[in-house]
Amino acid sequence: MSHRHADHDHVHHGSDLTPIEARVRALESLLTEKGYIDPAALDALVELYETKVGPHLGTRVVARAWGDAAFRARLLADATPAIAELGIGGRGGEHMVVVENTPGTHNLVVCTLCSCYPWPVLGLPPVWYKAPPYRARAVIDPRGVLAEFGVTLPETTRITVWDSTAETRYMVLPMRPAGTEGFSEAALAALVTRDSMIGTGLPEGIPTEPAGRPA
């Protein structure tokens, strides 16, 4: 049966689980029964990504790079060990590549094949990152995709699209907003948004229209 709830629609299959939740539960039961996974270990992993690993880690990397030219150079040359200097790393971040935005180049990250994402610095990917429309259109029409995210870049800014894989995970180093001279690392980190590290957004405080750019 199908019916409307206050905030969502879904079809019931004898429980209050959505179809995807029911599939996940079935898979987990099967894998546990076969001895492939330990539910307690799975719970610990889920809790890790829900509470500890997330984009706040990436914001620390960006803020450090904005304030420390030597770190920035190390980060762009070989991101994985540079990120490890901040105590950040792990599964999905074994081969990180950080690409730097400049007035002439804006970088956009996608995984056209599936949903490869730099987990150690950004946590779990947003739903749209995994969705076929983003994966297809980021490559075909990056400027159109950016416009949908509310990002309008000058025509003179080239957009470079990076296709993440299981081996290589990209993160964008956005441009430091104007007027942030003298900001502490924590204050800088607070300006960094998750989307600005994927390339579908900009840090807080950077106007997207050239006309509104501070002198």
Ligand code: FE
């Ligand atoms: Fe992928």
